[in-house]
Amino acid sequence: MKKTLLSIFLLLLLLLQSCTTKKNMLYLQDIDKYSNSQLNYATTKIQPNDILKIDIGDLNPTVAAPFNHNAATSNNSDVEMMKLSGYLVTPQGNITMPILNEVKVGGLTPTSVEGVIKQRLITEGYLVSPTVLVRVLNNKFTILGEVNSPGVKPFTEESISLLDALGLAGDLTYSAIRKDIKLIREVDGKRLVYHIDLRTASWMSNPEYRIRQNDVIVVSPNKLKVNSGGLIKDPIQVLGLTASILALFLLIKQN
Structure with a gap:
């Protein structure tokens, strides 16, 4: 049993x-x-401590060069090197770019930041037909x-x-x-x-x-x-x- x-x-x-x-x-x-x-896909918004890679181009590359402070490493395949030369977003959500100085990016999507920078380049008379590419590196x-x-x-x-x-x-x-x-x-x-x-x-x-x-x-x-x-x-x-x-x-x- x-x-x-x-x-x-x-x-x-x-x-x-x-x-x-x-x-x-x-x-x-x-x-x-x-x-x-x-x-359905949600678009990511930029946060404090994000590191941005921003490439600015124009029909005349020489005119766009001063706006690219990371131009020396823009073609570098080493991501860590690109991070060191990227734009660090402050706790207030800002970055500081050459010539344009402070740009508000916090809470915006990378595509929106591209539009903001492009608009400023045109309206402030720096470039006529700029291209802007923004990428989060980290x-x-x-x-x-x-x-x-x-x-x-x-x-x-x-x-x-x-x-x-x-x-x-x-x-x-x-x-x-x-x-x-x-x-x-x-x-x-x-x-x-x-x-x-x-x-x-x-x-x-x-x-x-x-x-x-x-x-x-x-x-x-x-x-x-x-x-x-x-x-x-x-x-x-x-x-x-x-x-x-x-x-x-x-x-x-x-x-």
């Missing part, structure tokens, strides 16, 4: 392990419901908690998806809570916190959930990881190992 009960217990334990894995571990379980859904996000490679991660795009960010961090660990990924963002002097459930695809079309400059992603551990003080790295494997040991013990006992 005891052996029968133990066998039933082991079977239930293995079924529970399988169900828990599917329910809490799989990403985007309802992805088919959101097939062909409309994609795009990065921070990811902490239950990922395989936490830390500060740079990216070159204006924004990336949350799944891209998790990929750069080596994916979540087995101990990660997938139903409540925290995304922390500072906008216009306010801190916003978003909660994202990776088990569903409902969040994927929301432009607010795309990762932008200076975002912070926090992945919390599950209760088993917390209660064990971090000693248990992979609860699913521990559960499976326990079931296997009990099954082996039962087999030996029966023989």
